[in-house]
Amino acid sequence: MTPENIATQLFNINLQLEQDDSNLTTDPTQAAAIAQDLNTQWSAIWSLMQTCESQMSSLGPGPMQNAYKNLYLSLCTVHTDLASALGDLNQTTPNTTAASEVLEQGAIIDTATSFRLSVKAAGVQVDMDRQAWDLKPTAANATALTQDLTNLSTFLVSGIPAPNNDPWNALGISQTQYTNLQSAITSTLADIVSNPTRAQIEKLDKDWAAAFSITNGLNPTNIESEDLKK
Amino acid sequence: MTTPTPESLAQSLYYINGQLAAVQSDITNKNLSGALSIITQLLDPNGDPSKSLYTQLISLEDLLSNTPPGPEQQALYTVIQTLHVAEADMLAAQGDLQNKNGAAALQQLQQSPSGGAVNDILGGFIMANFQWAVAQINDASTNNDTATMSAEVTALYNYLNDGFSSTLQWTALGISQTQYNQMMGSLQSAMNDLMATPPNTTKFATDWAAVTKIMGGSSLPPIGKS
Numbered sequence: 001m002t003p004e005n006i007a008t009q010l011f012n013i014n015l016q017l018e019q020d021d022s023n024l025t026t027d028p029t030q031a032a033a034i035a036q037d038l039n040t041q042w043s044a045i046w047s048l049m050q051t052c053e054s055q056m057s058s059l060g061p062g063p064m065q066n067a068y069k070n071l072y073l074s075l076c077t078v079h080t081d082l083a084s085a086l087g088d089l090n091q092t093t094p095n096t097t098a099a100s101e102v103l104e105q106g107a108i109i110d111t112a113t114s115f116r117l118s119v120k121a122a123g124v125q126v127d128m129d130r131q132a133w134d135l136k137p138t139a140a141n142a143t144a145l146t147q148d149l150t151n152l153s154t155f156l157v158s159g160i161p162a163p164n165n166d167p168w169n170a171l172g173i174s175q176t177q178y179t180n181l182q183s184a185i186t187s188t189l190a191d192i193v194s195n196p197t198r199a200q201i202e203k204l205d206k207d208w209a210a211a212f213s214i215t216n217g218l219n220p221t222n223i224e225s226e227d228l229k230k
Numbered sequence: 231m232t233t234p235t236p237e238s239l240a241q242s243l244y245y246i247n248g249q250l251a252a253v254q255s256d257i258t259n260k261n262l263s264g265a266l267s268i269i270t271q272l273l274d275p276n277g278d279p280s281k282s283l284y285t286q287l288i289s290l291e292d293l294l295s296n297t298p299p300g301p302e303q304q305a306l307y308t309v310i311q312t313l314h315v316a317e318a319d320m321l322a323a324q325g326d327l328q329n330k331n332g333a334a335a336l337q338q339l340q341q342s343p344s345g346g347a348v349n350d351i352l353g354g355f356i357m358a359n360f361q362w363a364v365a366q367i368n369d370a371s372t373n374n375d376t377a378t379m380s381a382e383v384t385a386l387y388n389y390l391n392d393g394f395s396s397t398l399q400w401t402a403l404g405i406s407q408t409q410y411n412q413m414m415g416s417l418q419s420a421m422n423d424l425m426a427t428p429p430n431t432t433k434f435a436t437d438w439a440a441v442t443k444i445m446g447g448s449s450l451p452p453i454g455k456s
Contacts, residue, residue, distance in 0.1 A: 042295070056321040057273070060329030069318050076314035079291065084307055086295035098299040 001051045002148075003122035004155035006071070009048060010115040011160055011170065013041050017111060021103040024096050031094035035086060042082040048114075049075045064128055067121035074114040074220070081106035116172060116220040122152050123215025130188075130208050137196050146192055152215075153185045172219050184211035234279070234289045236366065236382075237389035239309070239358040242280045244402065246272055247351045249281075253323075254339060254348075257332040265335065266327040269320055283317055283351075300372070305365035309357045316350035323347065359386070359403070360445045367438070376431065380424035383438075387417045409444050416440040 020034050020041075052072035059065040081102055088099035129145040156178070160167040168178035184207055191204035232238070249268055256265035272283055279285040290310050297303045319338040326335035340346040363386050370378040390399060391414065400410035416437045423434035 053321055055325075056318070057324040058328055059325045061322075061326050061331055061334035065322055065325055069322050072321070073315065073318050076318070077311065080294065080307055080310050080314070083291045083294040083310075084303060087297040087303055088299050090296050091298050095299050 002151050003067075003071075003118045003125060004151050004159055006048055006051065007115055007118040007122070007155065008159050009044065010111055010118060013044055014108060014111040014115060016041055017103055017108050021100055021108065024100045024103070028094075028096040031089050031096050031099075034099075035089040035094070038082055038086055038089070042079065042086065045075055045079045045082065045111075049079060062128075063124045064121070067117070067124045071114060071117040071121055074110060074117050078107050078110040078114060081110055112170075113220040115170065116218045119155070119171060120215055120218045120220070122148070122155065123212055126152060126208070127212050127216075130205070133192070134201055134205065137194075137201065139194070142192050142194070146189065149185055149189050149192075153182070153189065156182055156185070173214060177214050181211050181214045184208070184214075232279070232289070233293055234286065235385065236358045236360075236363040237385050238280070239286065239290070239362070240355055240389060242283075242286050243313075243351050243355040243358060245281060246283055247348065247355065250320075250339060250348050250351060254336060257327075257336050260332070262327055262330055262332050262335075265332070266324065269324050269327065273317070273320055273324060283313065283320065287313055287317060301365035301368045302362070305357070305362040309354055309362055312350050312357065313354045315344045316347040316354065319344065319347035319350070355402075356404075356445070359390070360442065364438075364442060371431070376424050376429040379434075380421065380429075383417065383420050383424060387414070387421060390414065390417070403445070405444060405447065409447070413441050413444045416444075 016037065020037055023030055024034055049072060052068045052075060055068040056065060056072060059068065085099040085102040085107060088095045088102065126145070126148045129141065129148050133141040133145045156167065160170050166175075168175050171178065173181075187207040188204055188211060191200065191207055193200055196204070234242075249272055253265045253268045256262070256268065271277065271281065274282045275284050277285050279289050287310065290306065290313070294303065294306045294310060297306060319342050322342075323335040323338035326332070326338060338346065339348055344350055363382060366382050367379050370376075370382065390403075400407045403410065405413070420434050420437035420441065423430040423437055
């Protein structure tokens, strides 16, 4: 599973948690049904955690391992938040106020944090591919770089689905930065050629640097709970 | 799956801490395959919860998902978060060892931003022994449930009395022998307070405060730095 796949799932989980929180607030009598859905999201997060575990336990030290470790820790927090919310609801008299508080101040924000960390990880993955291509611009390295850049480009266009028409909000960047990011990725993709000259390699490095500065600068700690659905 | 208690978790973390010492020793002695084998067992998703941090965390999260809001829920949350940080360090160390980088693995165990897995396992150990037990007792106290309080204090006393297999209790707890003896005396007294007819909750509060004060001075690493 690519970091973009993880990001897409997190985006959808976040929307569902927002909906569950809204339902808890408007109709506390639905606590049992909402607990059931929270349990589903809890399992979904667990599945994403296992993906990160698999990566971490096989990757050697380096930026990718760090990226997955940060994402994993963030997912662990979401998972524990959801366990806590379930504890609030799985009682003879469910405490919907406490559950709502855990969702609003914990799980929803922490899912958004994880979402940005997964996009950040996608950028780190491309940067690792780029370094490999710089060192050895073989066909295999070009294919890996092209594939991961395309994944990132596709995600930025369609990976943050409706109702969100402002994907830059979900990413926590400006519209201008979002446009610049897409342009830089498109340019980088065009820079991948067979048997590149030193000048062509340097041009790719420069174009990618413009994109990487944005993905790597995503701020996962400054999130408003409503960011993902603005 | 058996429901974890502060005592069963402490016992498990005590074991895991010992195994992490063996991992570090193997790395130092260039036995990377031995180190990898041990850490893989500690992270075994199908392992015995008393010996696998992975399955221990699953049990703890299951317990949290059925624990009502209150001090115990908060204490469990903190314990789980701390142990997840240790788990992440151990998973990364496992990856480092798979890639034959012992130095990087040692860093995950000893020096990563949280202070490393060893630090967080020790932190979890102390929390399990005391903060979680205190929270359970506070919850029971709120409900005037002296029977539960008595059972939990007794479980803690028994664990501290004979739950350490291969080292001195006070060393494991980061306190002096004198402090340990004082603490066990206060715990014994606290048990008697709760078993009296009627239970002497006022005196219990004093005895219990003496216990928590001693452990507040433990020399074990501070927790929750991540």
